Amino acid sequence: DGGITQSPKYLFRKEGQNVTLSCEQNLNHDAMYWYRQDPGQGLRLIYYSQIVNDFQKGDIAEGYSVSREKKESFPLTVTSAQKNPTAFYLCASRSRPRGGGRDEQFFGPGTRLTVL
């Protein structure tokens, strides 16, 4: 079945440690996205990537880093510089429509990160 997988489902981190969240898709989508979800605040865009070896900062990129070495993979690293990293992180992907935004994004099941 085609889809997006995120691992792990739950992640615990000590303060001062970097941690990497995995996101893999087998939908052959070009674009991939990382969102952060906090209670009552909806989703906020962290980073997005349109094609391999290219990515752009979203609205809240500080304290995060990404890479896009393969089309199917878009890992997110939460660094120690992120002051409040406890949140639910969602990865999404989208095909590459030309000239507009009609197509929807497909979401993974999410990773819940807790900083101890």
Add this chain to the structure above:
Amino acid sequence: GNSVTQMEGPVTLSEEAFLTINCTYTATGYPSLFWYVQYPGEGLQLLLKATKADDKGSNKGFEATYRKETTSFHLEKGSVQVSDSAVYFCALSAMTTDSWGKLQFGAGTQVVVTP
């Protein structure tokens, strides 16, 4: 910039009641509009979408009509079930060549349906 405003929750209603969740937007041009649903502890699933004015999206008994004149995309369902309990997100995607489908989300509305 683009923005989405949806009614605050939680919305609590009884099974078989009528559900409406209001959503209004601000955007330049002609965005595509989406409703996503999130069940507890899960990711988001697309519920329905509309890509141009007067389009009606529908799925699983839910409907929403793209109203350009009122910049709205209200979600409705005629008879809710307990299984409809979830958080619902309204979102828009700007229709520009370089937007790459970035979604702007509303804050989400929690719906609780009681037996």
